[in-house]
Amino acid sequence: MGWTITIGRVAGTEVKVHLTFFILVAFWAMGGYREGGATGAVLATLSLLALFACIVLHEFGHILVARRFGIQTPDVILLPIGGVARLQRIPDEPRQELLIALGGPAVTFAIVVLLYLWLTALGRDPQLWGLRPDGPFLETMMQVNLYLLLFNLVPAFPMDGGRVLRALLASRLGLVEGTRIAARLGQACAVLAGFYALTTGRGLLVLVALFVFLGAGAEAAAVETRAAGAGLSAAQMMVTHFRSIPIHATLAEAVELLLSGEQREFPVVDNLGRVEGILTRDHIIKGLSQRGAGSIVGEVMAAQAPLVAPTLGFQEALERLRASGLPALPVVDATGRLVGLLTMDNITDLLLVRRAGSPLST
Numbered sequence: 001m002g003w004t005i006t007i008g009r010v011a012g013t014e015v016k017v018h019l020t021f022f023i024l025v026a027f028w029a030m031g032g033y034r035e036g037g038a039t040g041a042v043l044a045t046l047s048l049l050a051l052f053a054c055i056v057l058h059e060f061g062h063i064l065v066a067r068r069f070g071i072q073t074p075d076v077i078l079l080p081i082g083g084v085a086r087l088q089r090i091p092d093e094p095r096q097e098l099l100i101a102l103g104g105p106a107v108t109f110a111i112v113v114l115l116y117l118w119l120t121a122l123g124r125d126p127q128l129w130g131l132r133p134d135g136p137f138l139e140t141m142m143q144v145n146l147y148l149l150l151f152n153l154v155p156a157f158p159m160d161g162g163r164v165l166r167a168l169l170a171s172r173l174g175l176v177e178g179t180r181i182a183a184r185l186g187q188a189c190a191v192l193a194g195f196y197a198l199t200t201g202r203g204l205l206v207l208v209a210l211f212v213f214l215g216a217g218a219e220a221a222a223v224e225t226r227a228a229g230a231g232l233s234a235a236q237m238m239v240t241h242f243r244s245i246p247i248h249a250t251l252a253e254a255v256e257l258l259l260s261g262e263q264r265e266f267p268v269v270d271n272l273g274r275v276e277g278i279l280t281r282d283h284i285i286k287g288l289s290q291r292g293a294g295s296i297v298g299e300v301m302a303a304q305a306p307l308v309a310p311t312l313g314f315q316e317a318l319e320r321l322r323a324s325g326l327p328a329l330p331v332v333d334a335t336g337r338l339v340g341l342l343t344m345d346n347i348t349d350l351l352l353v354r355r356a357g358s359p360l361s362t
């Protein structure tokens with residue numbers, strides 16, 4: 001996910017802020033300004049930063065429970081709808097996901113209880129409801145955290161309540177079906193909330209609904225892809241009929257190869273058949289316009305293309321291909337021999353075939 005700024009690193013997890021979070025800051029500051037001028041805007045912004053700290057604590061509730069189950073969290077991103085702790089993987093057992101999903105709300109609940117007890121001990125008679133911009137700071141914090149808690153527990157996947165629902169569904173229906181139902185429900189909630197927000201002119205809620213809608217779709221798609229590819233290795237995913245091109249070939253020869261068939265990405269090999277890189281259609285076109293048809297393949301190819309071992313698992317191979325930013329990667333066995341070509345097109349075809357033939361697909 002782009003559009004983020006890293007603001008720190010806690011216990012092995014990078015804390016990042018999505019730029020849209022600052023839209024929330026702007027809304028909040030504008031509200032403060034309308035109520036109390038410049039001072040109001042500053043106070044409102046400070047309150048929001050305190051809330052921001054509470055959200056980080058909430059996320060670390062998820063992260064610490066996940067760590068107990070051996071799942072690391074490389075980063076946590078703060079969005080206007082709250083935070084998203086990006087776990088390394090989905091826990092294998094629904095029970096674990098249930099506990100991880102509840103870890104964040106448990107922290108928020110604890111913040112509300114502690115602030116309530118503290119304010120009561122001070123003799124302030126704290127009110128749980130009735131948020132107002134000029135309310136006392138700690139009472140406001142308590143109220144906002146309470147709203148946050150209830151909001152997070154709405155069963156709209158991918159929010160915490162939706163994850164709890166997915167875990168409950170998955171324990172009976174399996175991960176794919178459970179996720180599909182939870183995601184559809186989340187998207188339905190998002191559409192309703194979005195419609196309500198548009199008709200009542202609540203801009204921030206439109207944004208939240210959009211995040212929920214897109215998040216639910218992306219998560220469901222990721223789970224389905226993972227399930228469709230379960231048990232596959234790179235050797236089963238790769239193209240085995242392909243042409244490679246010598247590193248000293250000219251671009252004119254590359255063009256001939258490109259136009260002679262359907263293949264668009266070519267592994268580049270040296271005289272001994274070792275893989276030196278990958279040449280894509282884009283490389284050829286760019287090379288032609290910048291250097292001319294007489295220049296050689298070695299000058300325009302991607303030389304740093306990561307290699308894939310035939311034994312690499314489905315998810316790892318897919319992630320390596322995505323991370324490379326290239327449309328194809330060479331598959332090379334332990335002896336250094338080029339045995340295949342991993343392409344996104346071929347993986348897509350394979351998954352379609354597997355889904356069509358799988359008794360699990362409905």
Ligand SMILES: [Zn+2]
Nearest residue numbers: 104105152160
């Ligand atoms: Zn949460």
